Amino acid sequence: MNLNTLGGHACFGGTVSFHEHHSSACDGEMRFAVYTPPQAADGPVPVLYYLAGLTCTEETFMIKGGAQRLAAEHGLMLVAPDTSPRDANIPGEDDDWDFGTGAGFYVDATEEPWSRHYGMYSYVTRELPSVVEENFPAGPDARGVFGHSMGGHGALVCALKNPDFFRSVSAFAPVSAPTRVPWGEKAFSGYLGGDREAWKAYDASELVREHPFPDGRNILVDQGLSDQFLEEQLLPEALEEACAESGQPLTLNRREGYDHSYYAISTFMEEHIRHHSAALNRA
């Protein structure tokens, strides 16, 4: 596998770097960003994957998330993939901001014309970790995942479906029940087809009701109460109810005055990094 490094920047004693490679899951070139903390000079470190939201790229989190200083303190590598394939030459791929380019929804599409390239679930749960673990000082047994909005949905789904692979999970303003909201209905109809039962495999609230994260591991969620998408798209109460039903420990912080932006995400970043560090740096 050929990894093309596009650039790098010293940052809090470590490095932010950008990379491109051929993805077999997406049958095309994919980009991702890595923050390598200073501790990696002495050996492999735990890896925390960040899944960004609609319209974002691999750069968004590194520029706006404010996580590098904290990752340097806790000795965590951060990895942020792009949010979809790009330039896949699919008719209409760039027409909407909430479907197609920048909106892969972290599913493996089964419907034409998306199924050939939109394998984002396989990409983030299998191919990308393999690439990272082959090319960076990344410990293979300590992975966490978090994300925002569409990426919060992705993080919850990836962790709940792969609890042995991802030891910790958290989310900022996640799309908590995508099968019940317009963003999810549009994406899942297009990528997965009309069978709403099949959609449940990618709905965190449905998944957690049946299979909570094992060993009583807590899920951390931060949700701003001035979030412009809260009532129509996010439904944190659906996740809360499902967790209560299955006995899944959940810390859902409702934050007065905060919206859907990276100003909110960066405000609560420290608590999320601490949450993951406590799980991933355990001996």
Ligand SMILES: N[C@@H](CCC(=O)N[C@@H](CSC=O)C(=O)NCC(=O)O)C(=O)O
């Ligand atoms: N372009 C849209 C707004 C898009 C938006 O708000 N994207 C969010 C994620 S929303 C859910 O996944 C985001 O993270 N944007 C990047 C940023 O830098 O803020 C519109 O026109 O309303």
